[in-house]
Amino acid sequence: MAETSLSNPAGLRAWLLSAEPGSRLQARLGRAYLGWRAFARNPLAMLGLAVVLLLVLVALLAPLLETHPPLSGGDLRTERLLPPSTAGHWLGTDDQARDIFSRIVAGARITLGVVLLVSIIAMPVGLLVGTVAGYFGGLVDTALMRLTDIFLAFPRLVLALAFVAALGPGIENAVIAIAITAWPPYARIARAETLTIRNSDFIAAVRLQGASPMRIIAxxxxxxxxxxxxVRVTLDMAGIILTAAGLGFLGLGAQPPLPEWGAMIATGRHYVIDQWWVAAFPGLAIFVVSLGFNLLGDGLRDVLDPKAAK
Structure with missing residues (x-):
């Protein structure tokens, strides 16, 4: 009977919305379904999700979408700084006769890679620092939070510039530098959440059962x-993109001939009056993707924030 009821949408919906779930899996799927329904009611959040999914799709299918080689240009005498055209180069060409559309498509991989790598590095560090500080308190909390305050005292781009200057230019060093500067806000949020949880009854019960502090935390x-x-990581992804673009613009991020959007804007600034498309289209790509992550983060905050009004 259960299999029969799950074979149609109405039965699956009833199973997900059951007030008495029969297993942990059913309960988790039911919560996820309720969260998705709340998220889908927000049109701006759905727009942000569509933009992010489009970025992922373009990054995955970049070799198939590129109309010209993104790293090599054409004839400098006849194909340099060509305006947008449906006949040959959809978004025009740059000063090296390279197709801007193909470079933006290829640059989506770099942008998505930077965002994912920074998130993978910074989020666990912030979670570890914040939960350890909030759980143990005392001297441990003071030391870790003062270290966090030192990082928060400097603007992210300025601090990233300092680290990249020490490590050397390059996309790998830029990722490391951005990750080093990105973890403090996550630590502050994790610490605040831990302070409200550590004296709860269920934590006391687990502690009485003999669980170690690190096991309780993990x-x-x-x-x-x-x-x-x-939610904070999703909202910060726009800032990560802008920081990476800023480093690329200054020549400290991805190095030529890699099609990084910030470096493309740096090249186009010399031609912004007469050949506006060289800088405008990479800038538009940064704007759209950053807006998409912000809209997605706002939607996730409305769904995941336990303090938000339902």
């Missing part, structure tokens, strides 16, 4: 902090 506190941190 198995019970971190999962409860994840939703708030995920």
């Amino acid at each position: 198995n019970h506190i971190v999962p409860l902090c994840m939703s708030s941190v995920i």
